[in-house]
Amino acid sequence: MSFQTVNVMLGKSFLLNCQIFFVTLLLALPLGLIVSFGSISRWKPLSGVSRLYVYLMRSTPLMLQLAIVYYLPGFLNPGHMLPRMTAACLAFVLNYAAYFSEIFRGGIQGVPRGQQEAGQVLGMTKGQIFYHVTLLQVIKRIVPPMGNEIITLIKDTSLANFIMVKEVIAMAKEFGNKAMIWPLFYAGVFFLVFNGLVTFLLSRTEKKLDYFR
Amino acid sequence: MSFQTVNVMLGKSFLLNCQIFFVTLLLALPLGLIVSFGSISRWKPLSGVSRLYVYLMRSTPLMLQLAIVYYLPGFLNPGHMLPRMTAACLAFVLNYAAYFSEIFRGGIQGVPRGQQEAGQVLGMTKGQIFYHVTLLQVIKRIVPPMGNEIITLIKDTSLANFIMVKEVIAMAKEFGNKAMIWPLFYAGVFFLVFNGLVTFLLSRTEKKLDYFR
Amino acid sequence: ACGNNGTQDQSSQSGSNTSASDVSSGSQQGDNSSVDAADSDWAKIESNGTMKIGITYFEPMNYFDDNGELTGFETEFATAVCEKLGVTPEFVEINWDSKIMELQAQTIDCIWNGMTITPELQEALTISDPYIKNYQVVVIRSDNADVYTSTADLVGKTVEAEAGSAGEAAIIGEGADESLKQAEYISAAKQTDTLLEVKTGAADAAVLDFVLAGAMVGQGDYSDLMIIPNLQLSVEEYGVGFRKDSDAAEKVNEAMQALIEDGTLNTLAEKYDLAELLLANQ
Amino acid sequence: MAVLQVKNIEKHFGATRVLEDISFELEQGQALAIIGSSGSGKTTLLRCLNFLETPDQGQILVQDKVLFDAADPSTQRESEIRKKRLHFGMVFQSFNLFPQYTALENVTLASQLLARERPDFKEKKKEIYAQIEKDGRELLGRMGLADRAGHYPHQLSGGQQQRVAIARALALKPDILCFDEPTSALDPELTGEVLKVIRSLAEQKTTMIIVTHEMAFARDVADQVIFMDGGVIVEQGPARQVIEHPAQERTRQFLARYAES
Amino acid sequence: MAVLQVKNIEKHFGATRVLEDISFELEQGQALAIIGSSGSGKTTLLRCLNFLETPDQGQILVQDKVLFDAADPSTQRESEIRKKRLHFGMVFQSFNLFPQYTALENVTLASQLLARERPDFKEKKKEIYAQIEKDGRELLGRMGLADRAGHYPHQLSGGQQQRVAIARALALKPDILCFDEPTSALDPELTGEVLKVIRSLAEQKTTMIIVTHEMAFARDVADQVIFMDGGVIVEQGPARQVIEHPAQERTRQFLARYAES
């Protein structure tokens, strides 16, 4: 099998990593925002539940969470389980929402209270303050930690092979079936390229937000 | 098989997780410190190499790094490879040293320059400044991010099952062959307990360092 | 009660498998008699119209050809059986060591992937009639050809097999080889992983299916591997695994028998170089 | 006529009473300086006037209209408070400029948002915005910042930032302009610029309340001075009288600390 | 006799010249105030004296001994510089107290570390440490902080922190004590305390260099004043003369900015 073919096949399975990556970004970001609102809420039960959720998600291996999301429904109620990729995405979304929520929380709490008050004394509504005053400052604050988390995410997508999603590392190992071992060492290149791209985009975003402090 | 037996067997394999955990802490902390000195060095080649190392380690999945550390030597020179646990520990140390070095770097650079200068004008030597002035302030700064990384580490130890170290999740899954599925869901408890402990110790450390700001 | 359901279902379903479209008879039956009948494993498979077949990829059983199409002896065999039964086969890759879990969770309806029939599996599953003879071989690196000539040479050495496989049984199971019992055993997630381990030196030897080993050893990156000659361990048979007391096993048995009788199976076995292992030919 | 009447304001944070029976009046066009040591409640009083804190007792009247009455919940409705805030302008100790907007945008943002509520906004959007920008530039000009309109806060010195904050507060044409230690976050050298601006506002008869530690400035610029200590008004009266001939021992002690330096 | 002689100091940062041909002398027991606008090089000059920056040109002499000579590398050896620094004490603008040590520990730490180099340290460790602690407490007492010896910096007000910093610098008995805007990070109310302490040091004939923006204070306390602008000394002379009757136009302009407030 040629280098070309290996590349194409690894590339195809890397699409699965990308799919999990983008679905997770798309869903875990808003979910994380909601959870972060929960955990800074002054209503104790809500903040308690939110923080417990974050604690559980952050304290157990994602690998296990994948297994639980995938196998547990079928274990309790045979036949009623999610397709592999759906389960993988769900587990990633639930897990990353917890991490993202902590980043949002830090970002929101990091904007000085005086910014809100300045908006208030200028007669702005809460919505206006959030949208015109706070939001961009929060975004500026969360871009760097979010960048780290995003790089972790793309690497973590490989964990999906634990529930038999044939992502790029699983595929690379699979080449062992064809008596080819080097693809396993080669698969890292996909992550390097992807992360190079992500790092570039992030530093551009950071630069764009650099016009204010 | 009784609950008791499962517990004992899972517990025994969790010892492998713990072993990787402690070896990594013990070796990656000093190595990370060295790398962090490298990356803040004013000598360009050294800081360049250090930063490249950190970038590579942080951009590729630990799973792959494990496979490379373990299989690559044997692939190139059959039979000359490291024992599994040694390879696992080595990969973890190399990987985490990169993460730790970034934390150290942040901690060191976070101590205001004025602290060093205050030491200098009081006639302290470089060593005295580091030991009596900077060190504790760096420690205080790095405890929170280090805590996060440590919790990630214990979870990551499970990745060692990729090179067939029979750590707790691999063991739990193995029970599936005996038609026992619950151990897989139950394995999470080990991490929760361990992390509860770590979190407790960390918050105690943070409290202890709370006497100054 | 389970066994009772099984027989009931078989008799009720036997007419319906002649035509794939005749799904209604199954559900009618369910309405008329008991709810159990509608719950029958086969009824469910049939009403889904697909049989989900749990596999792992390895040559020559299930693998992708150079066009990326799934093929192999088991692939074609299962497809032929499904055709007879009037359902569509759907091949699902599983983790071999969680195969029972997958079956119970109903992500798959059967395990059809060169599954060696072991007493443990017989207890946990309902297994079809055996169709192919299998035996385990020991794979080593060629440069050790003179060092390891029999299992006796492997005492104290590192020996690997796939978790839950017949190879594992040959090392640590009840009827295990006396010498291999004294080796250090390591379980792998896949049979093919064990070859990587032997090649790199992570393990001294691996015990795996002859069928698989024969197809891969000596190829590509595995050209420096070999099978210890004249060494057959735990000669056993392959079967298709179903959920315990599933009535689908009986359906598959019938179809299998038909394929043996019309020679289809033999043709397939010859195509994949397995004719001498086919039980029907013994 | 008194623009502002503050009657018996009281404020607690948990168990600590921070303001106690605060009453005073302020005439149109006058400047009131509030002095007092750290923790005496000066900031809290300004925050109560701007509805950033809700007093536990008392009333606030502007032009004889009851804006706030602790006994009357109908005066405390969230929706109305927003509008009531516009009677007051606030210049914070730490400026609190919006870092992501230029000086001009800081000054015009609130006006633009308020304009959206005008019935004729849709038709005349362009004219309205043009007018707001013109006003904003004019204000910055008055602050001596005409050439800094396009600068972001971090590109300005502390004194310039504070002057932008003053322009921002003035842009909404408040009845009463409040300053909370407007120069305490500034280098001594930059203090002068800001004090000059406030002085010129006083000369233009802007109604102001200024919390300050600059005694000389308070004496020269303010018409009235209130000295607070421990949450109560210890002494109030004409500026020169309170600062140069305080009637109360506590006031004397406080002022003595400044004489030292 | 001149304790300190600074001769033709010059300092560049990259292409920008920050100090240019700086020369002055300081007599034993005198206080020198350095004034000048932001960026004029005052801090850089103090940092050169304390060997935190290395001048590109010029000499520094203390008691007629050449401590530094830009032309003589042997005066710039790392190992000797450490000792030479002890001729100078430095009180930073931002205090730079060690946060993890109490006020007393801040004051005694350097003395304790230096004591370790004494030949008789091992035998007399206890006595030496007891003496250092006694001296430290006495110093804190002189600063009016006797009851704050066990407090950590964050438990002290800004003025108290700055006084601890002064005690820390005095503990090593420097020949010349340098202050870089010692009150500019303080609330106006707390400024007085620190200025009082410096004033009393001047009365005790401590040799000092004070960079300050407090003109009145410079006039009253300093014997000599240097006015710097753009990295050069524009004017130097007796304090009252420079501040009340400046000879140079630039000095007049600078001082006018303070008169405004």
Ligand SMILES: Nc1ncnc2c1ncn2[C@@H]1O[C@H](COP(=O)(O)OP(=O)(O)OP(=O)(O)O)[C@@H](O)[C@H]1O
């Ligand atoms: N949100 C709050 N919660 C609890 N206590 C508060 C709060 N805000 C202020 N205080 C307390 O109320 C008292 C008065 O504070 P305030 O800020 O009004 O004083 P101030 O006169 O402005 O002092 P300063 O000159 O230091 O600014 C202080 O004791 C302060 O600690």
Ligand SMILES: Nc1ncnc2c1ncn2[C@@H]1O[C@H](COP(=O)(O)OP(=O)(O)OP(=O)(O)O)[C@@H](O)[C@H]1O
């Ligand atoms: N490390 C450095 N690198 C480059 N330029 C510097 C550095 N330190 C100071 N400068 C520049 O040198 C000039 C003098 O700075 P310095 O801090 O000595 O002024 P200053 O008189 O103390 O001002 P201020 O009153 O604001 O403290 C300034 O233009 C400053 O930007």
Ligand SMILES: [Mg+2]
């Ligand atoms: Mg205040």
Ligand SMILES: [Mg+2]
């Ligand atoms: Mg300076």
